[in-house]
Amino acid sequence: MPKGKILIVDDNKSILSALELLLQNVYKDIKSISNPNQITSIKNLMDYDLVLLDMNFSAGINNGNEGLYWLKRIKNLAPDVSVVMITAYGDIELAVRALKEGATDFILKPWDNKKLLATLQAAFQLRESKRKISALKQKENGLKDIINNNNRSIVGNSKALTYILKLTQKVAKTNANVLITGENGTGKELIAKEIHNWSKRNNEILVSVDMGSITESLFESELFGHIKGAFTDAHTDRIGKFEAAHKGTLFLDEIGNLPLQLQAKLLTVIQNKEIVKIGSNTPIPIDIRLVCATNCNLEKMVEDGLFREDLLYRINTIHLEVPPLRQRENDILLLSDFFLDLFCNKYNKKPLKIDESAQKKLLNHNWPGNIRELQHTIERCVILSDGNNLTTSDFIFKERIKTSQTTFDTTLDDMEKSMISNAISKHEGNYSAAANQLGITRQTLYNKIKRYNL
Numbered sequence: 330m331p332k333g334k335i336l337i338v339d340d341n342k343s344i345l346s347a348l349e350l351l352l353q354n355v356y357k358d359i360k361s362i363s364n365p366n367q368i369t370s371i372k373n374l375m376d377y378d379l380v381l382l383d384m385n386f387s388a389g390i391n392n393g394n395e396g397l398y399w400l401k402r403i404k405n406l407a408p409d410v411s412v413v414m415i416t417a418y419g420d421i422e423l424a425v426r427a428l429k430e431g432a433t434d435f436i437l438k439p440w441d442n443k444k445l446l447a448t449l450q451a452a453f454q455l456r457e458s459k460r461k462i463s464a465l466k467q468k469e470n471g472l473k474d475i476i477n478n479n480n481r482s483i484v485g486n487s488k489a490l491t492y493i494l495k496l497t498q499k500v501a502k503t504n505a506n507v508l509i510t511g512e513n514g515t516g517k518e519l520i521a522k523e524i525h526n527w528s529k530r531n532n533e534i535l536v537s538v539d540m541g542s543i544t545e546s547l548f549e550s551e552l553f554g555h556i557k558g559a560f561t562d563a564h565t566d567r568i569g570k571f572e573a574a575h576k577g578t579l580f581l582d583e584i585g586n587l588p589l590q591l592q593a594k595l596l597t598v599i600q601n602k603e604i605v606k607i608g609s610n611t612p613i614p615i616d617i618r619l620v621c622a623t624n625c626n627l628e629k630m631v632e633d634g635l636f637r638e639d640l641l642y643r644i645n646t647i648h649l650e651v652p653p654l655r656q657r658e659n660d661i662l663l664l665s666d667f668f669l670d671l672f673c674n675k676y677n678k679k680p681l682k683i684d685e686s687a688q689k690k691l692l693n694h695n696w697p698g699n700i701r702e703l704q705h706t707i708e709r710c711v712i713l714s715d716g717n718n719l720t721t722s723d724f725i726f727k728e729r730i731k732t733s734q735t736t737f738d739t740t741l742d743d744m745e746k747s748m749i750s751n752a753i754s755k756h757e758g759n760y761s762a763a764a765n766q767l768g769i770t771r772q773t774l775y776n777k778i779k780r781y782n783l
């Protein structure tokens with residue numbers, strides 16, 4: 330089945346006819362011109378797959394310069410089109426010049442039909458590959474845009490937040506590794522995204538990894554990737570998060586949850602700036618900007634022998650501490666309104682207002698779960714509300730259960746709920762520590778909090 334579009338340029342009409350005859354069953358669309366001046370007036374030259382271009386047009390001049398001139402013009406107008414040069418006066422020097430100017434290949438007249446067809450076929454395949462690469466590049470850029478812009482703008486104008494945002498902007502422009510600390514739900518991940526978006530790497534992607542949810546057995550495969558056959562389930566090659574973040578930013582969330590043995594592996598990669606995939610011996614150079622976050626006190630963990638001091642030095646060239654919501658009083662109502670709009674839109678509710686006494690209640694609450702807690706509180710209110718106003722009775726903050734005593738006339742679910750509440754309360758909203766105490770992963774803890782609406 331003929332496919333593809335070819336343009337033949339030769340001043341010799343009988344050559345044009347011979348070539349048309351030869352190529353008519355190979356290419357779907359053939360256009361021949363005998364005067365190269367017509368090239369520039371061809372509409373949509375970019376749509377052509379191939380150009381077969383003679384090198385000499387003026388009588389008595391056989392140095393090939395005309396062909397090289399027209400090659401340049403074609404490459405200017407349609408850079409991805411494959412151009413194959415054809416001449417009766419070729420030598421190696423001319424062929425090299427043509428290839429340097431962007432020709433795909435070079436054929437001598439009189440030509441051998443089989444060889445000519447094979448050369449054009451190879452040139453056609455090259456053009457197809459370029460098309461695919463360009464389509465993939467466009468798709469990649471589109472995906473990068475979606476990934477990078479899929480973040481919420483940071484709401485708030487409190488002094489504490491403004492200070493941290495100024496610092497974030499300053500730091501973003503450098504290539505320094507950044508450690509973001511702060512309680513759960515304060516917006517550490519949002520700050521990491523801002524660092525990426527304000528950095529010179531913002532044309533590449535930010536890859537996030539929750540270190541708290543990666544099991545030891547999957548650590549290397551997730552972060553460094555593997556090659557096909559490296560282990561039983563490795564049916565295909567897989568790139569790890571480090572390689573995916575190459576040229577961009579790698580965000581390692583909950584870095585404090587990384588076991589010591591894995592800290593050593595991470596340190597090696599950061600120091601050597603290269604990874605080795607499981608099952609391979611070949612190191613792959615990696616260029617990433619590292620941003621880490623944690624709600625743990627890493628210095629204290631270093632003192633307790635739970636975190637490597639050398640790793641801490643590597644990751645906290647710059648340290649940003651995100652303040653808790655209770656220290657950002659000005660932000661509470663701004664954020665409440667922001668989430669109110671967001672969820673009213675999401676749940677197709679008419680606009681809601683928070684009345685004055687309810688506002689006071691929000692301002693007086695301690696927000697141990699910070700902005701995430703505020704977000705969930707507002708979402709719940711929007712879902713449950715029937716009126717136009719939210720009043721104090723819409724905002725019910727559960728008292729944390731102080732006692733760990735449980736009675737035996739409760740259900741298993743009640744006991745679990747109570748244990749989770751106790752653990753969260755004991756660790757003052759630090760979900761990682763609470764999950765640790767309960768012997769479950771942070772993700773499982775989140776799921777349970779959601780399930781029990783805690």
Ligand SMILES: Nc1ncnc2c1ncn2[C@@H]1O[C@H](COP(=O)(O)OP(=O)(O)OP(=O)(O)O)[C@@H](O)[C@H]1O
Nearest residue numbers: 481482483484485513514515516517518519700701
């Ligand atoms: N200033 C802000 N403006 C708007 N939304 C915010 C702001 N800060 C945080 N949020 C939202 O609050 C939620 C929690 O934020 P984020 O995940 O960044 O916190 P975190 O500190 O990384 O939490 P964790 O320690 O639990 O991982 C997210 O949905 C985030 O979009």
